[in-house]
Amino acid sequence: MKGLRRTHYCGEVPETEQEVVVCGFADRVRDMGNLIFINLRDRTGLVQLAFNDETDRAVFEKAQLVKSEYVLMAKGMVRPRESVNEKLKTGKIEVAVTDLRILSKAETTPFEVTNSDKVNDELKLKYRYLDLRNPKLQKxxxxxxxxxxxxxxxxxxxxxxxxxxxxxxxxxxxxxxxxxxxxxxxxxxxxxxxxxxxxxxxxxxxxxxxxxxxxxxxxxxxxxxxxxxxxxxxxxxxxxxVDQEDIQACIEGYIEKLFKEILGVEVTLPLPRLTFADAMSRYGSDKPDTRFGMEIQDITDTVKDIDFVVFKSAIEAGGSVRAINVKGGAAIYTRKEIDKLVEHAKGIGAKGLAYI
Structure with missing residues (x-):
């Protein structure tokens, strides 16, 4: 393999019959005696390396030495796989290896790289260079x-x-x-x-x-x-x-391009817009989650003629009476749970919480 260099990434090996050179980490090794399969992994994905009775004996014996996370360079012919794996981009082909080089050996890793998301953070950060090989993090x-x-x-x-x-x-x-x-x-x-x-x-x-x-x-x-x-x-x-419209149009165009090229999502422009006054009136926040369905309702006109002193004094002072309609809440909330909400309201500065 002297003088050769990688001709393809693992996840981008073509489906046509041609000779390729691939490099990467040994993700999984299956030694079945007269057959050896090695999943080779790089940042683009996986490709299966195949060794059998037709493989040069020296190459086959070298493949028998390979363990998980060894760094390999393999040369071979691309051919169709007998058992297709639809989950992989390269699941229809494999590389029949004619030459193999072990570029670097590896000790047994403290955790399985492809499952590092299930390992505690302290161990992952100690071996960050292994954690960063995880396909999810690489993505x-x-x-x-x-x-x-x-x-x-x-x-x-x-x-x-x-x-x-x-x-x-x-x-x-x-x-x-x-x-x-x-x-x-x-x-x-x-x-x-x-x-x-x-x-x-x-x-x-x-x-x-x-x-x-x-x-x-x-x-x-x-x-x-x-x-x-x-x-x-x-x-x-x-x-x-520029004015406000120029800025909004520029940023909306950027969001549209980003979502289309990264996520494949078509964004309809112009984006929905909400004034500060509307946001505060409907959600009580200047950065609302508009998926939240229980918007604040202004019921001042509805209660302006009743004698309830809390509402009456607020309206006479130039204020308003607002409420949240918790649909179906009467069948769910107990008196004890409502009392907790009252205490919570007091804890964030309100004098109390009325409910019907």
Missing amino acids: NIITRHKIAQITREYFYDNGFLEIETPMMMKSTPEGARDYLVPSRVHAGKFYALPQSPQIYKQLLMISGYDRYIQLARCFRDEDLRADRQPEFTQIDLEMSF
Whole structure:
């Protein structure tokens, strides 16, 4: 195999009769005496390597030495498989190996790579290089790459310039604490890592770079929450000489392209729009989950003439009376459960909770 290089990825081996060279990890080895099958895995998928009585004896004996996660290079002819596997892209073919090279041996792994999602996080992080071989994680990383590629292509086509901004900067007021980097040259002084490129993109706007895009790394020293982490990447952009409609149309076009090329989903434009006032009125939140069916209902006109002092005093003070209609709730909620809801309402600042 001297002088050869990989001619195909494992998951992209053609179905026609031709000679290929593939490289990857031994995913599964089945030694049945006079037959050996090895599933070879790389980031594109799997292909089956086949060894039988017609295989050169030295090659067959080398295949007998292969264990899980060995790194292999194999040369052979592509041929139809006797037992088709419809779950694989290459499930209709196999490679009848004529030459085999063991590029690197492997010790027994602490967990099965393809099932690493069932292993505890501490063990996975200790052997992160093994965990990252898991096809599910590789798919996530490849998808992230495709998103970055599509993002750049879309905004380039719409006249945006990709401009890098400094990673070490003067500390500026933001939403969290800064990560600080001590300066060797200026004793006692510190640089801050950017929470976002806010100042730089505003400088670019007033400098005449009217459309800016960057896949920016951001750093925020704040406590971990479901939607917070110390460092992240955001799609950061700025536009000059535009109005609200221009911005919404630009971003909607990007969402449409992204969903179509990544997920194969057709997005109907324009996207549904909700004003801040409507969002607060219907959901009580400026970032609502619109799938939530129990919207807030304004019943002020319905109860304005009743003598219930709580409602009456609120309306007389210029307020309103609003309710959530829990359909079927009367048959489900007990008095004890309703009392818990009343206490919860008090705990988040309300004076109480009326119910009918």
